[in-house]
Amino acid sequence: MQKLLPFLIFCICFNSFAQQEFEDLSLEYYLPQDVSYNEEIPKPQDVIGYIPGEWHVTHDLLLNYMRELARVSPRISIENRGETYEGRPLILLTITSKENHENLEEIRKNHLALTQENASSLNVEEMPIVVNQGFSIHGNEASGSNAALLAAYYLAAAEGEEIKELLENTIILFDPVFNPDGLQRFAYWANTNKSENINPDPQDREYSEVWPGGRTNHYWFDMNRDWLPVQLPESQARIETFHKWMPNILTDHHEMGSNSSFFFQPGIPSRTHPLTPDLNQELTKEIGTYHAEAFDQLGSFYYTEENYDDFYYGKGSTFPDINGSIGILFEQGSSRGHAQETENGVLTFPFTIRNQFTAALSTLEAAKNMRKEILNYQRNFYKNARNSAENGAYVFGSNKDASAAYELAKILEKHKVEIHKLEEDLKTNGETFNKNTAYVVPKNQRQHRLVKAMFERRTEFEDSLFYDVSAWTLPLAFNLDFAEDIKMKNAGEKIEKLSKPEIQTLEKSSYAYVMQWHDYYSPKALNMILEKGLRTKVGMQPFTLADTEYDYGTILIPVQNQKLDAEKMYEFLQNVTEKSNVQIDAINTGLTQGVNLGSNQFKALELAKVALIVGDGITPYDAGEIWHLFDQRYDMKITKLDTRRFSRADLSRYTDIILPNSWGSALEKNDIEKLKEWVRAGGTLIGYRNAARFFERQDFMDLKIKKDSLVAENISFEERRDFRGAQGIGGAIFEANIDRSHPVNFGYTNNKLALFRNTTIFVEADEQSYNNPIQYTENPLLSGYISAPRLEAIAGTVPFKHTGMGRGNVILFTDNTNFRAFWYGTNKLLMNAIFFGDEM
Numbered sequence: 001m002q003k004l005l006p007f008l009i010f011c012i013c014f015n016s017f018a019q020q021e022f023e024d025l026s027l028e029y030y031l032p033q034d035v036s037y038n039e040e041i042p043k044p045q046d047v048i049g050y051i052p053g054e055w056h057v058t059h060d061l062l063l064n065y066m067r068e069l070a071r072v073s074p075r076i077s078i079e080n081r082g083e084t085y086e087g088r089p090l091i092l093l094t095i096t097s098k099e100n101h102e103n104l105e106e107i108r109k110n111h112l113a114l115t116q117e118n119a120s121s122l123n124v125e126e127m128p129i130v131v132n133q134g135f136s137i138h139g140n141e142a143s144g145s146n147a148a149l150l151a152a153y154y155l156a157a158a159e160g161e162e163i164k165e166l167l168e169n170t171i172i173l174f175d176p177v178f179n180p181d182g183l184q185r186f187a188y189w190a191n192t193n194k195s196e197n198i199n200p201d202p203q204d205r206e207y208s209e210v211w212p213g214g215r216t217n218h219y220w221f222d223m224n225r226d227w228l229p230v231q232l233p234e235s236q237a238r239i240e241t242f243h244k245w246m247p248n249i250l251t252d253h254h255e256m257g258s259n260s261s262f263f264f265q266p267g268i269p270s271r272t273h274p275l276t277p278d279l280n281q282e283l284t285k286e287i288g289t290y291h292a293e294a295f296d297q298l299g300s301f302y303y304t305e306e307n308y309d310d311f312y313y314g315k316g317s318t319f320p321d322i323n324g325s326i327g328i329l330f331e332q333g334s335s336r337g338h339a340q341e342t343e344n345g346v347l348t349f350p351f352t353i354r355n356q357f358t359a360a361l362s363t364l365e366a367a368k369n370m371r372k373e374i375l376n377y378q379r380n381f382y383k384n385a386r387n388s389a390e391n392g393a394y395v396f397g398s399n400k401d402a403s404a405a406y407e408l409a410k411i412l413e414k415h416k417v418e419i420h421k422l423e424e425d426l427k428t429n430g431e432t433f434n435k436n437t438a439y440v441v442p443k444n445q446r447q448h449r450l451v452k453a454m455f456e457r458r459t460e461f462e463d464s465l466f467y468d469v470s471a472w473t474l475p476l477a478f479n480l481d482f483a484e485d486i487k488m489k490n491a492g493e494k495i496e497k498l499s500k501p502e503i504q505t506l507e508k509s510s511y512a513y514v515m516q517w518h519d520y521y522s523p524k525a526l527n528m529i530l531e532k533g534l535r536t537k538v539g540m541q542p543f544t545l546a547d548t549e550y551d552y553g554t555i556l557i558p559v560q561n562q563k564l565d566a567e568k569m570y571e572f573l574q575n576v577t578e579k580s581n582v583q584i585d586a587i588n589t590g591l592t593q594g595v596n597l598g599s600n601q602f603k604a605l606e607l608a609k610v611a612l613i614v615g616d617g618i619t620p621y622d623a624g625e626i627w628h629l630f631d632q633r634y635d636m637k638i639t640k641l642d643t644r645r646f647s648r649a650d651l652s653r654y655t656d657i658i659l660p661n662s663w664g665s666a667l668e669k670n671d672i673e674k675l676k677e678w679v680r681a682g683g684t685l686i687g688y689r690n691a692a693r694f695f696e697r698q699d700f701m702d703l704k705i706k707k708d709s710l711v712a713e714n715i716s717f718e719e720r721r722d723f724r725g726a727q728g729i730g731g732a733i734f735e736a737n738i739d740r741s742h743p744v745n746f747g748y749t750n751n752k753l754a755l756f757r758n759t760t761i762f763v764e765a766d767e768q769s770y771n772n773p774i775q776y777t778e779n780p781l782l783s784g785y786i787s788a789p790r791l792e793a794i795a796g797t798v799p800f801k802h803t804g805m806g807r808g809n810v811i812l813f814t815d816n817t818n819f820r821a822f823w824y825g826t827n828k829l830l831m832n833a834i835f836f837g838d839e840m
Contacts, residue, residue: 021348022198022338025051030150030354032158032361041157042068044149052149053350055194056142056187056338059088059180065149066093066176073156074098075167081237085218088180090237095155095172097164100128107171108245114375115246115324115382115446124375128168131367132247133360134175134238137224137254137316139182140214142190143332143349144253147356148176154361166368173247178316179216179223179234186214190337198339200346202258206337212620219632220624221821224252228314228454228472229822230414242323243416248374249287249326251363252316253356255334259343261301262355263308263331264291265317270463271309275449276321277384279377281310283326283370290366294358301344312468313453322450324381326374330359382446389444393491394455395422396475396482397438400518400551400749402501403581404824407520408478409439411822412454413498418445421492431481437501440491455484457733457783464785465722469731469758471784476733476754479825500581508570509586510559512597516583517553517747520824523831524634525580526555530607532572533563537602538746538836543594545587553746553836556602557584608834610636611654615643617666622688625818626658629827646671651678656834661689661816672698680806684837686830687812692761700810701803704764706793731758731819732784735777736799742773743836744800744811747828754782755799756823757815760790762797774800774829800829802840809837 027043030052045051047068048061070078075098080089100107111130113122133151135144152174155167177183186209193206212220217234226235242250256263266272266284288304295302308329310318317329332352339348367374397405412419420440426433441451454474461470475482506513515525517538529536539554557573559566577584590597610630614623623640630638641649641657643666651657651674659666667675679685679700687695695701715723738745738753745753753774765772778795786794801812811833817826833840 021350022054025053025350027051027150029350030357031154035163036159037157038159041073041153044153048149052146053353056190056349057146057149058187058191059177059184062145062149062176062183063089063091066091066152069093069152069156074101075156076152077101081240082233084181084234086181088184090180090234091176092241093152093174093176095152095167095174096128096170097167100168100171104171112246114379117386119379119383122379124372124379127375128171129249129367129371129374130171130173130245130247131364132173132175132242132245132250133363134178134251134316135253135356136183137178137252138215138222139179139184140186140209140336141253141255141334142183142186143255143334143352143356145177145183146349147253147353147360148174150353150357151360152176166364169368169371170364171245172364173241173245175238175241178238181218182214182216189214194338200339200341202340204337207340211614211616211618212624216620216624219628220620221628222621224316225314225468225820227316227319229820230411231821236414239414242320246323246378247320247325248378249328249363249367250316250320251328251330251360253330253359254332255352256331258334258336258340258347260331260333261303261344262295262333262359263306263329264288264302264304264359265308265310265327265329266305267308267310267329267467268305268463271311271465271467273311273313273318273322273453274462275453276310277381280321280326283374283377284328286370287326287328287363287366290362290369291359294362294365295355298354298358300355300358309467311466311470312472314472315468322453324378328363330356332356385448386444386446389448391488392443393420393486393488394441394443394451394482394484395426395428395433395438395486395490396441396480397422397433398480398749399432399434399437400516401479401520402437403520404478405437405439405480406498406501407824408474408480409498411474412441415447415450417447417451418442419495419498421495423490423492426486426490428483428486431483433481435492439495440486442488442491455482459781459783459785461785464726464787466730466785469784471731471733473733473783474822476782477756477823477825479748479754503577503581503583506570506574506577506584507586508566509588510566511589512559512587513557513573514550514585514587515555515557516551517555518551518749519582520828521580521582521634522555522747523828523835524636525576525582525584526605526835527608527634527636528576528579529555529557529573530605534569535562536605538605538839539595540601540603540743540839541595543592543596545589545592548585551749552740553743553832556597603839605835606655608636608656609654610656610658610834611639611641611651612658613643613646613660613666614640615666617643617662617664619661619663622660622816622818625816625821626660626830628821629818629830633827634831643667647674651675651683652681654683656684656686656837659685659687659691659694661691662694663690676700676805679808679810682807684809684811684833686833686837687810689759689761689814689816692763692812692814695810695812700805701801701812703801703812706762706764706797708760710789727760727787727790729758729760729786729790731756732786733757733782734780734794735782736774736780737777739770739773743839744773744802744829744832746832746836752777753826755815755826756819757799759814761814762793763799763801763814765796765798771802772798774798809840811837811840
């Protein structure tokens with residue numbers, strides 16, 4: 001009791017402190033008091049019903065307040081740039097002086113001219129600086145969006161010479177919530193678990209969200225990794241805004257662990273991407289002095305040049321750096337609710353909001369005072385980029401998969417990268433590019449640095465630790481052929497607007513139709529055909545007909561003995577080609593070179609009924625990527641089975657069950673036995689990443705996983721974390737040899753495949769070579785960082801395993817074939833496991 005008493009007193013004092021702060025909360029707690037405020041501008045509480053910080057703002061109330069400010073304030077205009085997957089508006093406020101609003105389009109065009117040729121003639125003396133302020137891209141890092149209520153009010157209502165000068169010299173692109181769906185999910189959780197008497201006990205339910213949490217968007221993506229791949233609607237809206245304005249500064253307001261203080265950039269200097277100019281980091285550091293001064297006055301602790309880095313260009317704080325802007329990450333220690341005990345005392349939600357609000361204002365103060373310096377930096381960035389650009393161009397494409405090449409071209413188009421057609425068919429470096437399915441990207445263009453960052457293969461690094469992935473070479477991600485040293489004379493006309501690849505018109509047949517499996521969207525077409533109930537087969541061997549070579553995995557749809565007559569089938573397959581943009585050919589004879597169409601080498605297929613295990617113990621990112629792939633790309637139904645209800649699920653409804661990466665024990669002992677019975681009865685179980693250890697431990701597979709034998713030599717206590725961290729694979733690209741005759745590789749045209757890997761699970765190859773259809777080469781690193789011991793360990797191992805169990809199958813991928821929705825090149829591996837698992 002003597003030991004417990006001080007702790008109880010400590011908790012009571014903490015609780016009293018937190019309770020008092022909420023009871024005394026007012027706008028004066030947040031706002032600068034040395035300025036006056038326009039009484040005609042509604043305060044946040046006038047619209048949302050409470051002082052910011054008393055509750056977590058929901059997206060609808062946040063939206064209502066921003067719309068009301070835009071209605072009453074001549075300083076603010078508002079636009080809707082689209083919708084989230086859940087239908088929430090993606091709004092943007094433009095905040096500046098009334099006079100600037102009247103000339104906004106002219107200001108925008110003049111500003112964009114800084115990034116163009118002949119920008120040296122422009123006078124920046126009177127040119128406004130453009131600042132893009134964004135909040136809470138992670139929905140459960142909510143202090144940002146709640147601070148946006150106060151920042152918007154301040155910018156609309158504050159009066160005096162200081163705010164007048166700021167608005168005259170600044171265009172503020174104000175995004176109050178980068179992630180509406182995640183914010184809404186988290187606000188619901190925090191508010192429904194709030195007590196009248198604020199309880200800062202970290203073990204309270206309020207501070208521990210249910211799976212998957214509010215961090216992610218609808219499909220459980222971390223949207224702060226999508227600035228470069230730009231696969232999600234929220235990302236597409238903000239990238240369009242970015243390129244429409246080319247802001248000089250972009251801020252990204254986040255939260256971190258509750259025991260931390262406040263971080264602002266720059267991050268760790270040695271972990272900055274080499275394509276980022278040194279001056280970018282110097283300016284970032286100078287801007288940081290404004291944050292430091294503001295926080296010193298506030299009495300809030302902070303730190304900089306630690307933990308975080310500026311390497312991966314797909315984050316909000318680094319994407320601007322490769323585009324002539326300055327990205328700034330803010331990380332506030334999170335209350336994760338309304339108040340929480342921490343090492344630094346009680347951390348209250350209002351306190352976190354005040355820090356975020358302060359950082360928003362200090363950014364604008366820095367922008368105002370450094371305006372000309374930063375505008376000149378942007379102009380010189382593009383001037384230097386053009387001067388340093390190499391001659392020539394990149395070319396990428398696929399003779400068999402025009403859709404994948406088109407999808408990569410769409411990313412480039414969104415980033416305002418100049419793209420050309422290929423003048424004529426081209427052979428270079430052992431690759432053949434078809435003028436109808438390839439694209440040319442000139443190196444000498446405004447976006448030269450961005451293009452290089454997208455296409456480069458980098459294997460040497462100053463530092464061995466990475467906050468995120470170390471490689472993202474986009475042509476490799478899309479499994480495309482590409483070359484980087486072609487002459488511009490090979491480039492055809494510039495593409496002003498991309499259009500889908502052309503396919504031949506479907507002809508009518510009374511015998512059969514065939515569809516090659518090469519195109520990225522062929523699984524979508526096949527699923528439509530199977531859903532219609534049509535008899536369909538897959539070719540296990542190639543064949544040739546009328547000078548056309550049909551590869552492994554060609555899909556055969558007979559005309560006779562179907563539920564549709566020949567005319568109706570023709571009409572239906574026309575619809576399939578229109579919706580999938582996949583070529584289907586009419587066949588009028590079964591007499592082919594190679595296997596004939598009546599051969600037993602054509603195996604019957606059935607409609608896949610797929611379930612995905614989700615919930616506690618499962619990595620939401622990995623599960624969301626699979627859900628998104630089925631639902632958004634291939635229009636395939638997928639049932640999400642929650643681990644909490646797995647014991648009650650009727651598994652007989654499914655042909656395939658997918659177990660994503662997990663931690664701990666996602667399934668109970670009885671669930672595991674139930675899953676084994678289902679596999680033995682004929683089901684196909686597909687596991688990812690850590691499922692390897694689960695499969696081995698629970699006797700689903702007999703695996704030989706290499707043991708970790710790393711020994712630290714001459715490593716000090718201080719260096720121990722860096723030593724271990726350098727042995728991880730944060731995300732790199734590796735080359736594998738593939739056996740194209742194996743069903744898992746159907747649709748691939750080359751004998752090598754680039755795989756993304758972020759695990760250190762190395763599975764030894766089987767002694768029977770035909771059981772190793774995907775096997776890492778002896779020198780597999782294509783791009784990214786891996787330590788020498790890990791590189792030695794991965795050589796010759798296998799990222800794919802298949803075994804039979806009763807009448808069913810167990811399939812393992814040690815790598816994530818669906819990484820962040822932009823790894824198009826290996827999505828088909830999963831679809832092959834789904835459709836052709838029984839043929840393995």
